[in-house]
Structures are given as C-alpha cells and as structure tokens.
Amino acid sequence: KNQVEQSPQSLIILEGKNCTLQCNYTVSPFSNLRWYKQDTGRGPVSLTIMTFSENTKSNGRYTATLDADTKQSSLHITASQLSDSASYICVVTRYSSASKIIFGSGTRLSIRP
Amino acid sequence: EPEVTQTPSHQVTQMGQEVILRCVPISNHLYFYWYRQILGQKVEFLVSFYNNEISEKSEIFDDQFSVERPDGSNFTLKIRSTKLEDSAMYFCASRDRDTLGETQYFGPGTRLLVL
Numbered sequence: 001k002n003q004v005e006q007s008p009q010s011l012i013i014l015e016g017k018n019c020t021l022q023c024n025y026t027v028s029p030f031s032n033l034r035w036y037k038q039d040t041g042r043g044p045v046s047l048t049i050m051t052f053s054e055n056t057k058s059n060g061r062y063t064a065t066l067d068a069d070t071k072q073s074s075l076h077i078t079a080s081q082l083s084d085s086a087s088y089i090c091v092v093t094r095y096s097s098a099s100k101i102i103f104g105s106g107t108r109l110s111i112r113p
Numbered sequence: 114e115p116e117v118t119q120t121p122s123h124q125v126t127q128m129g130q131e132v133i134l135r136c137v138p139i140s141n142h143l144y145f146y147w148y149r150q151i152l153g154q155k156v157e158f159l160v161s162f163y164n165n166e167i168s169e170k171s172e173i174f175d176d177q178f179s180v181e182r183p184d185g186s187n188f189t190l191k192i193r194s195t196k197l198e199d200s201a202m203y204f205c206a207s208r209d210r211d212t213l214g215e216t217q218y219f220g221p222g223t224r225l226l227v228l
Contacts, residue, residue, distance in 0.1 A: 034216075043117070043204050043219030044156065089156065100169070103156040 002027040004104035012110045021107045023073040023090030031095040038087045085111045115139045117220035125226045134223045136188045136205030145188045146206040195227045
C-alpha cells in the first residue's frame with residue numbers, strides 16, 4: 001500500500017535551536033519527494049523537491065535529505081525562528097502519474113521564544 | 114509574485130445544497146488540481162485537470178463532484194448535494210508544466226462547513 005508516514009507528530013523547540021523531521025514512505029514506483037510548509041488555515045508552500053538521484057537539497061535554513069534505498073527523508077531546520085511554527089508535510093509522487101501524489105499527516109512544529 | 118487565489122474564503126451551507134468553489138490559477142499555468150483537507154487530517158488529492166478535461170481523479174471524487182474551467186481564468190469545483198462529511202478545507206493548485214520536479218502552487222483554500 002502506498003503510504004507516507006511522518007514523525008514526530010508534533011515537536012516543540014526553543015527559538016534558535018535546530019530540529020530534524022522524519023518521513024518514511026512505501027510509495028512505488030517513486031518519482032519525487034517534496035517537503036511543504038503549511039501555516040494554520042493556509043495552503044501548503046513548497047520548500048524542497050528531490051528526485052531519485054538527489055541525496056540532499058537546501059533552501060535557506062531548510063535542508064532535506066533523501067535515501068531512496070531505505071525510503072527515508074528528513075527535513076533539517078537550522079537556527080529556528082518563531083515564523084517556522086507550522087505543519088511540515090512530506091509528499092511523495094508516484095512515477096506512474098504526475099497527479100498521483102500522497103501526503104503525509106505532517107509534523108506540527110512549534111517554536112517557543 | 115503571481116499566486117493562486119480562491120473564493121470564497123469561507124462557505125457555510127445546508128446539507129443537500131449545491132456549492133461552487135472558485136479558483137483563479139496562476140495565469141500561464143496549464144495543469145490544475147483540487148485537494149481537500151478534513152480538519153485534523155492529511156491533505157487528499159481529488160482531481161487533476163488539463164486541456165479542458167479531467168486527467169485523473171481519486172475515489173473521493175464521485176458523481177457529486179464536478180470541475181469546470183468556464184473561461185480562461187477560473188477553475189471551479191462544484192459539489193451538487195453537499196453532505197456533512199464534505200466539511201473540509203478545499204485547496205486549488207496549479208502548475209505550468211507536467212515535468213518531474215515542477216512545483217504545484219497552492220491557493221489559500223476555502224473552508225466549507227456543511228450543517
């Protein structure tokens with residue numbers, strides 16, 4: 001079954017600290033993996049996208065990694081800011097269709113001052 | 114920066130009524146999508162649309178749902194006879210090319226409440 005599992009469900013850290021969010025998937029055949037940031041009541045915003053051959057991708061303080069062998073990805077946030085408080089969603093697309101995308105449940109990140 | 118817009122931002126309706134959710138995708142985009150997110154749950158794909166026809170739909174997208182691009186700018190989702198379980202946030206998204214790595218841009222969503 002094609003699934004995307006994320007951990008932890010929620011995370012609270014102090015401003016300025018780093019954190020790492022995890023994503024495991026069983027989607028096959030694999031096309032690409034994206035990390036989205038979703039503020040409460042807003043649409044998801046793309047942070048990074050990685051295809052099969054890419055191991056790491058950075059976007060400012062966000063760094064995503066992908067291990068296609070173990071089907072795991074992580075999103076590392078450096079020097080967190082209050083504005084990083086949001087849900088972070090891992091999304092995997094199946095190769096068979098550009099529209100067949102599967103969302104994880106997200107990690108709810110709260111940054112405390 | 115161009116963005117996807119959606120109207121209304123909130124909609125309250127009675128069970129059994131028809132609702133139309135509207136989206137204006139980014140102007141040069143060709144591929145359009147609707148998603149929904151029930152409160153506290155993950156985002157779910159509903160339908161994709163290209164070249165004035167549905168290219169793919171999920172099992173959620175049954176006969177109660179329809180999509181239309183009535184003119185060159187709007188992309189609508191119609192729910193014919195709403196049910197309580199249709200209460201959710203509905204997101205529209207668009208992108209300009211159907212290539213690997215092409216980003217979908219999401220609108221801010223319409224929160225639908227069916228009473």
